[in-house]
Amino acid sequence: EAQVTQNPRYLITVTGKKLTVTCSQNMNHEYMSWYRQDPGLGLRQIYYSMNVEVTDKGDVPEGYKVSRKEKRNFPLILESPSPNQTSLYFCASSSPSTNEKLFFGSGTQLSVL
């Protein structure tokens, strides 16, 4: 089944404790991206990647890191999480072959205490 898999689904952590949210897609898509969703603010892009080893900042990149060492994986890293990073996070992938339609993962609800 074609899908974007995010883990974990829920995560509670404390300020300053490094964490990684994983994202993997099995559709051979070139593009991958991370979004955060906050009430009233819609979906804001954190980082995106056009292909392996090619990443670029989105609209709200501060406090986040990403890497794209393999085409299928695009992990989101929070080196030192802070409470203002409490949010719902979505990974997405797309491709010219799918007319750039975004396929979203199931989301990760992160709480930073």
Add this chain to the structure above:
Amino acid sequence: GENVEQHPSTLSVQEGDSAVIKCTYSDSASNYFPWYKQELGKRPQLIIDIRSNVGEKKDQRIAVTLNKTAKHFSLHITETQPEDSAVYFCAASFHTNAGKSTFGDGTTLTVKP
């Protein structure tokens, strides 16, 4: 960078009525305009999209119109049903930089039976 504004933020209609959600964008280079529907607790899913070389696109009860000159596009839902209740997001991106997408803040549509 691109800025997308979406109105209204909430919309309540009676079952069977029509609903219209409007978005404006700022970057005239944007040429891909998708609409996503997000049901409560679920991931966003594409419902319809339009490219800048087309003025209107229809899929059953859903239609999208694009006015490139005015830089705005709209989602039209006819004969609304309770299952249309969800949050709807518009987005804009530029084809050759498809990884970079900017979303509107979302519209919460409630269809009353």
